[in-house]
Amino acid sequence: MEDRVTLERRQNVALITINRPETLNALDMDTLAALDRAVGAAEADAEVRVLVLTGAGNRAFVAGGDIADLNARQGLAHYLELGERLHTVFRRIETLDKPTISAVNGWALGGGTELLLCTDIRIAADSARFGLPEVNLGLFPGAGGSQRLLRQVAPCKARELMFLGDRITAQDAERIGLINKVVPVAELMAEAFAMADAIAGKSPLVLKLLKRALVDGDEMPLRSALRHEQAMIGLVLDTADAHEGCSAFLDKRPAAFRGV
Template identity: 65%
Template sequence: MADPVILSETKGAVAVLTFNRPAALNAIDAATLKAFESAFVAAETDPAVRVIVITGAGEKAFVAGGDIGDLESRQGLPHYIEFGEELHRVFNRVEACDKPTIAAVNGFALGGGTELLLCTDMRLVADTARLGLPEINLGLFPGAGGTQRLIREIAPCRAREMMFTGSQITAQEAVELGLCNRVVPKAELMAEAMKLAERCASKSPLILKLLKRTLRQGAQMPLPQALAHEHAMIGLVLDAADAHEGCRAFLEKRPANFTGR
């Protein structure tokens, strides 16, 4: 039996999802996308899971984009209706997930790999990794959210340069551009990702959920409406038992016991 294209493991309150096609540099084809969606939904809906880490198997790649042979075989309308629509739906779900998501970028994150990274909340990148949107070199352009998400995350002129030239950037450049949180020695990447995940998992899952929604929804609003939205959401927070548990724990000088209520 062939190895699964997505490995799923739960460590305490942290789910680790690993793209497992190292011979293909963990490229995404239709079957891999379907398996990833299934694993992601299982982690997202598991009440015991509080944080989701996404990484790649092998020494070379996080996700090195779409499967080029698969793409070359497609025509426009079937691609739009089938794979393209599925790809956007799955990546949108990652972006909208109420649980914190962390990309542990262990190698090449090109094309769809960078586009997936853009859907996550936090990104740790190995010192050997390289990122980029090289689709223009194939006579294509990013089609899994890259054209829209990248230009909203970094200076538009830098986003255009990356997409127009198809050039790759180093891990340090990715941090300097604001695409990633920090560079980590490759041997320490997963340990650092788990450390970050466990810090987030120790917080209230309910408050993290409301915070993520406030950030995501407010980003689509003009500032006055976004501030009013924040005002309303913090009112909801003060109805949560976890908010009062956190305040009591602070006053009593003890660790808080957050239950998600």
Template identity: 60%
Template structure:
């Protein structure tokens, strides 16, 4: 198992993906990014999995960034084709997944680690976690979506400060401007993440899918178009069994049993 750069585990309706390179702070190279994609493929194809959790192995890091030695060996065109194209595709696939995703940020999440969590729906961090986009300190710029996702998720002035200064910030600072959802004691991180994942997993997978698509697509539309899109999607779900099961369960004062249909 220790030779695998990405580990997968399924606990009930929760799929767990773990980047497993603790000896290099779970740094990302091409084989590891491709292993992440393969792990996501498996979770998306597994009908029993309703929520996907992503974390890092060991005590120190979620993902501490890209593999610097690997990147330093590249020139422009081979980096563009062999690394950048791959990591952009894989992070976008996480972002577009119809299944809710949760980052369990157990330690340092720098560079590519921050860019990965920017691609995930919900981020819960240990109180010892650090995040940031320090690429400028290496003479580089964020190259896995960081320059674009960061400015869309936090205030522009704060995003520029993070990227221009290349600073590492604490979990508390990240929480203060909405980069993460909440902070928990490190020894409670996975328990808190799994508790939230279980709550989400009991919801309708079909409705979660439609909601995720509605939010994602609407974010890139002018408000009038986005509202019209929401109106159409909210009406469309009334053709589902889950919509009527949820309403019927409420009226009958019982817990709904959602099937995803």
């Protein structure tokens, strides 16, 4: 059996591909375990500074969960098995110290939209479609979507998407702030790698501390988050990269960041 998730490193960028095109890259227990391993390997690789996630084939990013598997489960089994795995893997991606980019090449429904909600930046092909259609199956988003969507787009729009279960175009997803950018499908991966390479040129240590400030601060009251930011920027000013960046600016030369 082919690897359900593949990992490829292109210089300082890791490309993680969910590789089940025959099922539109649907998520099941084995695929989630493979995704967790790939993310862990990229996380542990000091040369990797940015992760790009996409789906195999030209039809889907991730079309959702495995409906037959869901139908075979009762509540407690779902909670303790698939639900636990989904939340653990998605939270790992969300809180990763390295920036993440979704390259959405097709359908991103249910678990597909919930996965991209865990990534930092989302670029979509103009043919991509998004949605949380679980309500049409007598369910509701259970891989973090009901909470993350409400926090990332206008609450009234989040409720509309979840209550109706409709699919929306890439253009509409960009308009409501669900994704960053829409490009022609032929340009998707080039655009994703161009952005990833640009981010990878920054200090990896500063990106790590910035990502922590963003993730932690998002879950704090504003007063506490500002204190946290103050402490984190103090740590940054102790790095060699911060002083290299300032010196390079004053010397009118490119900075040579070393991650220290």
